């Protein structure tokens with residue numbers, strides 16, 4: 001199915017509602033037939049100080065460095081997937097945003113990852129950003145294929161970036177140039 005999903009922004013006050021979705025998504029990384037896709041699998045997603053920092057960044061206006069914007073694809077009350085964009089804390093790279101993405105396992109392969117990524121790209125362009133950056137594990141072939149098909153090009157290769165469960169994980173950096 002490649003229906004257009006309902007995508008909505010998550011306000012700073014709504015972040016807590018995502019935690020069970022994020023917990024299930026992250027716990028699966030490198031397990032149950034999934035490639036490693038995050039270095040944060042074993043982080044406590046319910047950690048309050050961490051989440052307070054995320055909420056504070058979600059609440060920042062775009063004029064302030066360090067902002068985060070987060071969108072989810074929903075079906076009623078169910079979160080199907082998410083995409084986020086992050087600004088660094090510097091002004092020198094205020095023309096760039098960093099993308100993160102995830103789709104609930106039961107809802108993969110139906111176009112949601114593509115739709116959410118395209119949504120974030122369109123938002124970045126509309127809001128005057130020139131580049132969308134991301135980091136993806138080389139072993140995560142589906143994600144790499146998705147990003148390539150949307151025009152991202154490889155900008156870096158970080159061999160042995162992480163070691164997870166004894167596996168050496170290479171990381172690829174990719175970027176999409178929005179200036180053309």
Ligand SMILES: CC(C)(COP(=O)(O)OP(=O)(O)OC[C@H]1O[C@@H](n2cnc3c(N)ncnc32)[C@H](O)[C@@H]1OP(=O)(O)O)[C@@H](O)C(=O)NCCC(=O)NCCS
Pocket residue numbers: 037101102103104107108109110111112113114115135136137140141142143145146149
């Ligand atoms: C990677 C991920 C986001 C893809 O989301 P998705 O909703 O399943 O992807 P889509 O259905 O939109 O497919 C988009 C593209 O991904 C690739 N893709 C998806 N499923 C694939 C599969 N089983 N095999 C190969 N490529 C695949 C294809 O290029 C596909 O293009 P198409 O639409 O022309 O077929 C999803 O698998 C996921 O959440 N994985 C775990 C978290 C993760 O890896 N996040 C990214 C970290 S950088």
